[in-house]
Amino acid sequence: MNNLNPPGLDKITTWADDMRVWPNVMYGDVYNFLISSKAVDGQEMKNFKSLQSYNYFQSGNVGAITHHVYTDNTFLMRAEVRSSQTVSRMNSVYVHSTQDGTVKNGWCSCMAGRCHACSHVGALLWKLEHAVRNSLTGIACTDESAQWNKGTTRNVEPKALSNITFKKPKVGESVMDNNEDYVPSVRDTPLFSSDAEFKAAIKNSPISKLFEIKGTTVYKSFNCTPMSNVIIQEEHGEHTSISSCRKCYTFFNKYIELNDTKRKNLEHGTKGQSSSVLWKDARKLRITASSATKVPIKDTTDATSFIREHLHPKFTGNKYTRHGTQQEPVAKEHLRSLENTIIDTGMYVSTEEQWLSSSSDGILNGDTLLEVKCPVPTKWNTLEELINGGKYDVIKTTEGHYQIKVKGSRGYYMQIQLTMYCTGLRKGKLYLWRCPDDFILINVDYDQEYVREQVQRLKDFYVRKMIPRIVDEVDSDRLTFSRLFCNFMR
Template structure:
C-alpha cells in the first residue's frame, strides 16, 4: 500500500489524481501540501540490514595533487607508497627468482650467473630509465647501445655504459620478476590465475589509483522508452557487439593518441612472455599519460578504467591476439593495435585471423609432428588390429551393402577367416621407467622392434652396408642411440631433451657442403688405402650384442682386426694444414706433452666417444683414426679401447634411453606419427602388418 509523507493511506485522500487513460474518471483526494509532491513506498524498518555505511568520498577528481609538480613527481605518486613501492616489489621478487634459479641449476664457470649481485631499488630505476631511453634513441639491438664510439661515432651513446654495463642490464632483464613462482597454482586447479606473474602489479596499481583519484562523479539519466526493434544490417541480421567492446568504448578515453605515442617511443624489448609485455606496457602507458595529461581528471579516469578492463580481459581465454568473451564473441584487431596497420582497410582489420592451431592436411616431409595430437596419422586408411574389429567397422558403415554382394572380392575378403594369428596390441599405459624391464608397454615394444637374434644382427649388417643410402639403416638408427649421436645426448637428467629426441626421431637435416665433402673424402681415403695394400671391409649398422638399444656404423674394418674411422675436416681461413688445425686447439685431435697426436676425451665433436662406442658394438679393441685432407695430407692416430670410460658412458646413455627416449619412441610409433619402411619389417620377420604400431612407407 502507498503512503504519503504524513503517513495517511491513499484511501483517505480526497483530492483527484489522474493515473492513466482508463482511470481518468477516478478521483483521489490528498493533502494540499502534497498535491504536486512525490509518492514513497514504505517498507518494514528491519527488513534488511546494511553491513556498513559507504565511506565518504570527496569531490570527483585527483586527490592531493599540486599543479606545479613535475611529470616525474606525478609518476612517483603512482609507483611509490609509504611502506612499499612498485620498485620494491620488483626488486624483492627479482632477487628471489635469481637466487632460486641459480641454486637450482649449477652455473658453468663461464656463466654470467656466477657474477650475479642482488639488484637494488636505485639500480632498477636506472634499468627502467634505460628502457624508456631506448624508445627515444632507436637502435637495432641491445648490444648496439653499448658499442664503442670508434666503430660508429654518429650513433655512439656514451650515457648507456656510464649508467649501467651491458652485462648487468642483460642480467637484470633475465631475472626480472614480479611475483613468487612458488605461490602459483597449476593450470586446471582451483585458484589458477593466468596473470599470476603480474598479480602483485595489478593489486598495486588498483590500490594506488583508488588512493590518488576520487571517482565520485554524479550522473543523471533521462528516462525514456525502450525501442521495440533494432536496426539490422544489410543482411537483415542484428549486429551484436561483444561485452568487452562495450567496456573498451566506455573507458577508451584517448586510447588512440596514447597508443600512437607508445608506438612512436616503444622500447627495444622483445619477449614471448605475456606478463613482461603487460608490465612494460603499463609503465609506458603511465609515462605517456603523466607526460601528456599531467594527471588531469580525464587522463586518470581513463588510466584506471582502461587498467581494470584490460586486466579483466586478460583473465579471459586468450586466443592468439583476440580475447574470447561472453556468448562466444571475439574481439577483433583494430588499426590502432599495431603501428604497421594504420590506414589499412577496415574489413581486413576487424575480421578474425584464420586459425593456425588446427591442421586439416597431412604434415609435409620433415615437418615436426612429435607429440602433436592434432596431427593426423600417416596412414591413408584405417588400420584394424583384428578381423573382428574390421567386421565391426564394416557393419557400422554405409558401405556394408557393397561387402554383401556375393561373388565379389570384397565379399570373399569380408567373409574369409584370417590365415595367420594377429599379434596383440601394445599396452596402452606406460609404467615406471627404471630399467628396460620395468614398463610392460615398452617391454613389448623392445621385444618386437629392438631386441635382435644373432641371425637378425648379421642380416642387418649385410643389408645396411650402403648406410645413409639405405632406408633400413635410417629406420634402425631411430630405434637406438647411435655412436655418432651419443655426444649430443644431454649429460644432466634435468636438461631438456626435447630438441634431441625430435631431431633423432624426425630428422630434418639432409646434408650440406661439409657432409658432402666428408662423404667424398671417405671414398677417396678408402681407395687410397686399398691401393696401398690394405684391406678395408665395409660394414653396415652394428647392434651391440650386450645392449641392443645401442648401435654404431663403422667406416670400415682395417686389415681384419682394427676399426677404421675417417674424418675429413674442411679447411678454413684460419688453417690450411693438419698441423695448424691440431695446434689451434679447436679440434678433437691435439698433441700431448711428448708431441704425439692424441684424441681428446671431451672434444666438441665427440670423436673419442664415437670411436669407443663403435669398438664396444663391434667387439674390437683398437682403432685407427684417419684424419684426411688428401693423398699428400693425412694423419693416423691409434686409439685403444678404454673399458672403464665405455662402461660409464653406456650406463649414462642407458638411463637416458630408458627414461626419455624409449617412452617417446613408443608413443610416436603407436600414435602413427613415425613411419617405418617395408625393408625394416622384413628384417624383423613380420610378413604382414601385425599391430597398430607399424606403417608402411
C-alpha cells in the first residue's frame, strides 16, 4: 500500500465540488489532529511546526477542495497545495474526516507526507476551518452553490450523515491499515467575553501545558497584553426604545437603518440568500421571520443561548434541511408547470421596523407569498397521514379545509405572518410537497392583530436584550462584518 495516498483511492471515481456540505472542521479539530492525534508509532504527533501551515493557506497556496463521501458517511477531502520549496510543484493532499469535524487522517505526496501531518495537510485543514468559521458552509433550503471554493465543476451530491461509531486504536494496532482510527475533538469551542475569562478556561483545560512553552507563538499570544480598542467605549443608556440608548441608536443608524433605495438593493443583492455574504451579515443584526419562533416568550427566560446561536451559529444542516434543499427546487418547478409564476426573492427588511426581516421562498403569481415545506417521510407515507397524526403544524377542519395551527410547534404560522408583514403582501400560501402526486396548497390570510402583538413583543425583546448584546459583540471584535457589507452600509 502507498502510504502517501489514502487506502482505496484508486476505487474512488466521483468527487464533489460542493462546499455547502463540507465537514464542520473547527480550530480544536485542527489542533487535535496536528498535535494530539497518534502517529504510526502510536505516539502523539506533537507536530507544532505544522501549525505554521496557516501561512500556506493565507498565501493562497491551497487549490479548490473537492470531496468524496464514503459508505459510512465520512468525508475524504482532496486539494492540490503548492510546494513551499518548488513553487511549480503541486502536492496532492487528502484529509479523512467525519461530518462533525473530527479529523481522522491525512495524506500528502510531499517528502514529509508519510508522517500524515505535514504543513500541506495543515493548509487544507485551515481552509476548511476558515470556511466553517466564516459561515461559508452549511445547508439551508434556499442555498445555492457557493463561489468561494472556485475550481472544479464535477458535482455529486452526498447523502445524509448517519451515526458514526468511534473507537480508540488498540495497542499494537496499525492506524495506517485501519480506516476507523479515532482522533478526539474539542467540540463547541466557547466564546469568551474577556481576557481573564479566556485565561481561566485555558488554565483548567487539558492543553494548558501547551501555553507554557516559552518561545512559541502560543506562549506569546497567551501572555501578551490584551488588545484594547482605541476608541473609549461609551456606556449603555436605558433600553426602553431604539433611541433611548445613545450607543445603540448610533449603531442602529450606522448598520441597520436603510432608506428605500438600500432596502431594494438589499433585496436584489441577496437573492442567493444563504450563499450571500451580504445576506448573512444583514440578518445577524435583525430578528428574522424564521428565527422569531425561537425568541423567548417569557421575560424571565434566559436569552443567552438564542442570541449566541443567532450571532455565532453552529448549526450547519441535518437530514431535514438537506432534504428540503434537494426537494424545494423540484416542488417549485412542479408549481410552475401548473401555469404559475414564481419570482425568487432576497431579504426583505420591514419598512416600519427595520430590526425585523424575512427571506421568503418566492412570490407566487405576483401578489402571493409562497412558503415551501418539504417534510421528510418518517412514520407516514402521505401528507394526509402526516396531518392526521395531529403533531404537524397543519390541521384538517370538519369541512375538509386545511389550516395552519396558530401555535404549531414548528412556528409556520408566525413565520408566514411576519414574512407578509415585511414584504407588504397580504396573501400567502403554504406549499407542502412530497411528490407530484402528493402536494397541498394552503391559503393563509394576513392576521393583522396577531402580527401587531408579535411585532410588539419581538421589538421589546430586541430593544432590551438583543441590540445591546450585538453592539457589545461588535465593540469587542467578537462579531465582525464583511467588507461587502461595510461598503453597502456606507
